[in-house]
Amino acid sequence: xxxxxxxxxxxxxxxxxxxxxxxxxxxxxxxxxxxxxxxxxxxxxxx
Numbered sequence: 001x002x003x004x005x006x007x008x009x010x011x012x013x014x015x016x017x018x019x020x021x022x023x024x025x026x027x028x029x030x031x032x033x034x035x036x037x038x039x040x041x042x043x044x045x046x047x
Contacts, residue, residue: 002015019032
C-alpha cells in the first residue's frame with residue numbers, strides 16, 4: 001500500500017529521495033541513511 005501511495009504522490013516507489021545542501025543547493029554525492037522523527041504540534045494541527 002505504501003508503494004501505491006508513493007506512486008500516487010509522484011514519488012519513487014522505493015521511498016528514496018535526492019538530498020540537497022540547504023546552504024549551497026548542491027546535491028549530496030553520498031547516500032544518507034537515517035530515521036525520520038516527526039512531531040505533531042497539537043496546538044497547530046486539527047485532527
